[in-house]
Amino acid sequence: MNEIVMVYSLFPSAGEAHDACRKLLDERLIACANRLSPAISHYSWDGDIETSEEHPVIFKTTADMAERTIERIAQLHSYKTPAILSWPVDKVSMPFLQWVQTQCTD
DSSP states (O other), X not given: OOOEEEEEEEESSHHHHHHHHHHHHHTTSOSEEEEOOOEEEEEEETTEEEEEXXXXXXXXXXXXXXXXXXXXXXXXXXXXXXXXXXXXXXXXXXXXXXXXXXXXXX
């Protein structure tokens, strides 16, 4: 398959986000990751309304590697129920697509 998939997750600390990015790159599950500025998240957990600072990351991978990437993020994550979401990329430049494909290999 030659499609790119974006995988998004939030981490409780910059360090954990950094470590996940490095491991996924080392394991060649992703081509790159964008660590974004901390976000303030509001959510209901165990019957309470919570607010916390979280560190969003967007991972870029191939459709073939997306499920393995999601599973690996879940393994690396310290949250009991981490938010891990993915969506296909509708349009992409051919050079970038080819680069992602060369980076994400078994």
